[in-house]
Amino acid sequence: MLLVVILFLALSLLAYVLFGGADFGAGIIEVFSGRITRKTITHAIAPVWEANHIWLILIVVILFMGFPLIYAQMSLYLHIPLVVLLLGVVLRGTAFTFRHYDAIQDRSQIYYSFVFKLSSLVAPFFLGVITGALILGRIDQEAVTFYEAYIAPWFHGFSFVMGVFTCCLFAFLAAIYLVGEAETQAIKAHFLRIARNANIATVLAGGAVFLVAEWSGLPLGRMFWHSTAAFIAVVTATLSLPVLWWSLLKEQVVFPRLLAGFQTLLILGAWFWEQFPVFLQYADGTYLSLVEHAAPEATLRQLGLALIVGSLLILPGLFYLMKTFKAKRTVIKDRA
């Protein structure tokens, strides 16, 4: 059952990055485009963002039930970035909802939009910071000072560049998705432009992640280089970018989305594969592992069962939800 649980953890991470990430990315895009994209973004996110958000809750539940020590140690040493991430999550969700449902459209919309955009940047950035801190290896159980224990583990160039990479990736995913949602050619062109810029930024930030890792003494590049599977995955993801652009310019809707999702799968998969089973790296070289620090088998059995039965219940519903609101967009486009 441990394998099932780990698989679900990985899938939930992927789903959160793809769907939750695209929702955050839409907020980031709004930072760079102002009012013209607002309607498309609102229509695209409103029916689905809560469902997309629940992948995060699933990740937390799998961690605290299946890998309690990892969850506890993360919560202890990465308390500060986790709190900032949470504030970002709360403010993004509420500001978006308030903006969408407020009965009177007046100056308050400006404040909602400001908070929505700001928190759409803050939350993914700190998600990246936390991910970076988990592999960076500056978490020190022997730390004495407040700085050493609770700030040093994440306050570092590598975490920050991971944060930037996460923001770029999310904006890229959102742009690819929103191209197919655009109501007019002008907005579509705008999203294509954003997608191009975000694409370039993601590749650059991805390169920066490896560079900064190298400077920080983290052999990330060499790890990828030595693992054939991970190396091939990253290269395939990068080399398939021209295919993505060709299909986007051919005005295809579904294929670019699938391809961008597949590229994300490759990158995340390579990272997960490379790290596995390490989840949290300590400063002294020891680590917490998904295999050795898992909960007892009785717990994993129940967790795995809940996840399997749960997904059998959820996936048809999720599919139906997406399908119902996909049809609507096609209608609007035909009319336009």
Added chain:
Amino acid sequence: MEDLLAARMQMAVSLGFHIIFSCIGMAMPFLMAISGYKYLQTRQQVYKDLTKAWSVGVAIFFAVGAVSGTVLSFELGLLWPTFMAHAGPIFGMPFSWEGTAFFIEAIALGLFLYGWDRLHPWVHWSAGVVVGLSGVASGIFVVAANGWMNAPAGFDWVNGQAENIDPVAAMFNDAWFSQALHMTLAAFVATGFAVAGLHAILLLKNRDNIFHRKALRIALTVGAVAALLQPLSGDISAKDVAERQPAKLAAMEAHFETSQPAPLVLGGLPDEDKKVVNYAIRIPGMLSFLAHGDFKAKVTGLDAFPPEEQPPVLVTHIAFQVMVLSGMLMAAIGLLYFLLSWRLPHLLRRNWFLWIVALATPLGFIAVEAGWTVTEVGRQPWIIYGIMRTSDAVTAMPGLAVSFYLFTGVYLLLALILVWLMKRQISTLPEKYPSANLKEYVTVH
């Protein structure tokens, strides 16, 4: 502020905030579904408009509930990592099911809110019912996990470590049923009375309005039925607590000394140093009866526990009195409503009755907050009853006061915005929904 106190306060504020949205998420979809059902049956526009107007409220509150619930799932670790390192594998199971229920709720809500003209009317309506059912299921799962903290089960505690973990036994602990029943009913009471009260206030300004009267009738009926059932569930809970957590019962009742028979202490101000209750009314033998079903039974007092294992009495006792009093008032209003509407055909047009309902608007949520104070403060000093102390579970990270003030500030701000948003929703009802202007003039004598 001391770190342990800050952590407890932050947890209390976060739970106290989130619980409002959980209650609304459990009960409000059913109000919406009743109105939707009436629309599909009668095809009266007013029911469709009411369903839509309520669903906007549900959407806003659901979103805030979703994010404040996420905060809680992280806060368990951020504030109580030692607790979670031990408890996660034992009591995590209901949370794993809650995830599923919540997911289904989000999907169904998406379909309901945005599927008005896209889905078959009955499919659409069913989506609304599914929102409510999964909301109730979510609530029950979370309360079952809390029940485990009160009635730990499904493991052996050996040298400070849990062994022989059985998550199923942990989930179906001795407290899960009584707590889940009490909470679910409370959600319906609180939401029913709050919604009814809101529409009663609007009716006081506009007594002939059909829209608000229909809304009031649905909400008050649901709230009143639940309020009348709640004392039965309260009785089950009281007997259960007397059995399992005598110290909590003693604190609730400010019962300092073990006695046989034991009097019921109504109201009063407990003095924890002198171990007396000032200004209280005592009913002889009543506590014996309520706790054990026998007027002569012995009821364990706080003196049976060492001082370091006694819960705070003042807070627990007052919170308990507030909860019971609010519950009784609402049950009385419910009874009045059913009895009078049978005799007085135009009860919902009478100012005095509308005033009563309007004044009862916050009562249900006051009872919910007070009830949670009772169960949480009454469990102290334990985080896992009899196994782990709250003070041993708190995070080692210092400076927790900062995050307490931060989250309190954010939640306060959100609460204010929500009130303001609701006012704006209500003020635009007449322009959005033509039926919200419909009037029916009847002379009431």
